[in-house]
Amino acid sequence: MNASGFVRRFAALLRKEVHQMLRDRSNLAVGLLLPAMLILLFGYGLSFDVKNAPVAVVMEDGSPTARQVLDGLQGSVYLSPVWMKSMPEAEARLRAGEVDGIVRVPMDFSRRLAMGDARIQLVLNGVDSNTANTLEGYVGGAVGKWAQGLADRAGGKAAGGAGVDVVQRMWFNEAGISTWYLVPGLIALVLTLIGAFLTSLLIAREWERGTLESLFVTPVRPLEVVLAKLTPYLFVGAIDIALCLLAARFLFDVPIRGSLPVIVAVSLLYLAVSLLLGLFISGKTRNQFQASQLALLTSYMPALMLSGFVFDLRNVPVAIQVVSHLLPATHFMGLVKTLFLSGNHWPTILKSAGILSLYVVVLIHATRATLRKTLD
Structure with missing residues (x-):
């Protein structure tokens, strides 16, 4: 009798959990799509071979x-x-x-x-x-x-x-030290991680708590909300940039052959891109858990595997190359390595800075669109 009761209770709970899992599409996507993406990405997209x-x-x-x-x-x-x-x-x-x-x-x-x-x-x-x-x-x-x-x-x-x-x-790397190659790339990864995760929960948290609706009855405009949320974290990120540069120079002895003001300027520009990406994800999902997942999938992981941090992107399939060049991290990764080890190559600086500036403009408008004064 006790066994049959256990079976009924267990079956009822199991049906409930299965229905809940099927309704939560974000969790289901992480559980099924993420492994498939990683298998395909590592199998076809990553290569340490040097070809052509x-x-x-x-x-x-x-x-x-x-x-x-x-x-x-x-x-x-x-x-x-x-x-x-x-x-x-x-x-x-x-x-x-x-x-x-x-x-x-x-x-x-x-x-x-x-x-x-x-x-x-x-x-x-x-x-x-x-x-x-x-x-x-x-x-x-x-x-x-x-x-x-x-x-x-x-x-x-x-x-x-x-x-x-x-x-x-x-x-550019006379001693052939891999640290000289990796540390500038690590700066890009750090800015990607802290940028997206610092802001990915901001708007979603306010949607969940209901505090954002109170702003809708005020004269505050969406653009002003975006800029107000962005500015404090730019200062936090600037401290992180300073820490990264000090560590690169004095802990790892990586030469800084480019102009230090240029390095700081483009780093702040890329930090703004990462912060705005987190804000856009937060405003779009309106859910802290989903926002944190998407921030990881769309910022840090692509920056780690598809930006040229570890291997030359010219050795991967064309489709992966196209995707990688759509990522802001790819443009900043190549730029920061050039500035550290090669020096000021202005065609590269202007091209990459222009692309990052375009991302800033697009993401500001996209994030502002998620803060329209309407209730769904």
Whole structure:
């Protein structure tokens, strides 16, 4: 008798919980859609492989022998040679981040090869130390393959070297320290996290408590509400920016080669984007639990996995690249790394700052629309 009563009570409670779960679509989406998204994202979207990396090739020695040395760069799925006329042109492309490295064949290459002491210069962009080290291996392997073929044709003499050395030089991260690459990206992650989560509960909390309706009978306009909620957290975020910069410089010894006022300005601009995104989510959901979930799914996780923080976005499928470039974190991530390690590259600064400013304008209008003086 007691067993049958337990079964009836349990069945009734189970039906209630199932119906409640089916009605709560946000929880159901997290439980079913989030794992599927993570599986697809990690399986197809994340890659530590380096493929089709653009490499500038400067042939100061135009002899057939010199060109044969770099035949291994042609047709490779890992390298995409971009032929340049001069070293200054190639260096400009490297500073702009348009190529990941420079392969330079000096004008005395053929003469020194005949003496068994030829050299090829390899300049790498050390902002991404993982990509730089991988490229060094690819280029060295291509030259080594040619050298081995030359040695085989010569009857095994100078096998494995053929008197050709690849002289490597790292730009922007001379020591090849991964911390220099990761810490600027961590600043972007910190601003994303604190920005979205600081404000994602503000409007939703007032909707749940019923205090927001009292503002509807006042002359206060939605834009004024948005700006009033945004401003205090900009000051809090500014303190966090200062802490991040102090830690980067004095704890992790990361060089700051760009202008410090520019770094602070663009960081505040990105912080405003993150705060406004949190406010928009809060105003749209009107529920604190849903707002916190959406803030995590739409801000921190994409910034962590799709912004170029860990790996080069050029190595992921085109669809993932398109999605990543719609994220404000992607533009700030590349900009802050450039400012820290490369310096003031104004075309990059103006382009990224312009995109972030556009996000600010769009999110202000979108958030204001969630605060219309109407009751649903």
